[in-house]
Amino acid sequence: MIYMDYNATAPVHPEVLEAILPFYREQFGNPSSIHWAGRMVKGAVEEAREETAALVGCAPSEIVFTSCGSESDNMAIKGTASALRNRGNHIITTAVEHPAVLNTCLYLEHQGFRITRLPVNREGLIDMNELQAAITAETVLVSAMFANNETGVIFPVASIGAICRERGVPFHCDAVQAVGKVPVDCRGMEIGLLSLSGHKLGAPKGIGALVVRKGMKLHPLIHGGAQERNRRAGTENVAGIVALGKACRIARDEMAGGAARVGGLRDRLEKGIMALFPQARLNGHREKRLTTTANISFTGLEADSLLLNLDLAGIAVSSGSACSSGTLKSSPVLAAMGVDPAAAKGSIRFSLGRLNTDADVDHVLRVLPEIIERLQKK
Ligand SMILES: Cc1ncc(COP(=O)(O)O)c(C=O)c1O
Known part of the structure; x- marks a missing residue:
């Protein structure tokens, strides 16, 4: 998990x-x-x-x-x-x-x-x-x-x-x-x-x-x-x-070291995803943001399907979209940023922390291609 x-x-x-x-x-x-x-x-x-x-x-x-x-x-x-x-x-x-x-x-x-x-x-x-x-x-x-x-x-x-x-x-x-x-x-x-x-x-x-x-x-x-x-x-x-x-x-004791370590994992995850799925777009300022968070639009895919498939593979992430009265509503935050609705609907938030390891990033990057391929065929 x-x-x-x-x-x-x-x-x-x-x-x-x-x-x-x-x-x-x-x-x-x-x-x-x-x-x-x-x-x-x-x-x-x-x-x-x-x-x-x-x-x-x-x-x-x-x-x-x-x-x-x-x-x-x-x-x-x-x-x-x-x-x-x-x-x-x-x-x-x-x-x-x-x-x-x-x-x-x-x-x-x-x-x-x-x-x-x-x-x-x-x-x-x-x-x-x-x-x-x-x-x-x-x-x-x-x-x-x-x-x-x-x-x-x-x-x-x-x-x-x-x-x-x-x-x-x-x-x-x-x-x-x-x-x-x-x-x-x-x-x-x-x-x-x-x-x-x-x-x-x-x-x-x-x-x-x-x-x-x-x-x-x-x-x-x-x-x-x-x-x-x-x-x-x-x-x-x-x-x-x-x-x-x-x-x-x-x-207070661990913040500086932790932020740098988790930032390294987050950056590797982002780079890996961009290489796997070139249509992917990063949401938010590249530098002025937490080192722990990556919000990525998988344009053309539905965030909830992506989230569900990742969950089936034991990977817990979150999507900014919420299903209300049968329609998928995209995140108000991404909408306020002017992110294209199609891109916003395919947005996933990865937020990393203390217990994440290099092996976790490797695993996500290993299972993602198959999931993306499956969803693209739908
Ligand atoms: C920016 C921000 N403010 C407030 C809250 C609410 O905090 P709590 O869950 O402790 O009520 C959250 C929780 O996600 C948050 O991210």
Whole structure:
């Protein structure tokens, strides 16, 4: 079995699993309790907060643990919209955000907010002049992602941060696909709010975080107790938090080496595919993207058939297209990039990670020609 769908989720790191087991056994306390059982876990939560903060360049007190990346995105956008409603009702985002951002903005649009969705060019990048021009006195938030989940394209986050600071507009960055893969620095990149998700970097599903930099005005999404400095009520997911801290620690140690190694595999996979199938086209900027991701259009083929056949051969990848009401709808991200619909319908995302090897790439390149040939005959 070969797994090349790391952008969907990554396997739990064995050291992370080891680190969290005690929190399902003897270290069961509630961190809000003042007795020994509570104290036992409180320290672990705070240590994880420090590790998480260290990976993304913020203060530990600026980390709010959440349940996932989607919750972090919702909290950042709805929380800011609610807190700054009196200042204005305009939000700027981009056409290629994850549904956790796009659908949250759509919800606010129905609530009376005006949403600007910045277009992207053929390489998946926004135009900084268009961002500048879109900001008005009514703008209460710019939400732009760090790295795209489908193409891996990396936005010029520091430049977006600088523009937002200059214009006095809060900047939220969905960095779910970037954290643990590329350096992320909230301070240096002037990011006010940053979303991340544990299951993309070796922690289990069900844990995420939102960085809320000092001075950001934000209403909570979940009301209740005083956990997370009154920003997010609910008894903490202690094991999840410890897992995220450990995964962040490992990422800090291994990120640079891992990105280079996986990048080598990804490049070899891409080259191999281009040689096998000359009609194949790479989607997204060639350099400004994650070293882990390859989004390739197999023009003339249907992505879902390709995906199914790869799955039968034990290879897990993903397609950007989704079948809705019997018709194959191609990815909104590729559509926003102006990828020809026929090419978009044949697009497959390979996203590699820690456990992939040279042998995996060899295997994919060995089984692909037969699959392509079979599908072309249909
Ligand atoms: C860019 C991006 N944002 C947000 C999310 C949502 O994260 P979660 O699955 O933790 O809710 C994802 C998940 O794929 C993502 O890729």
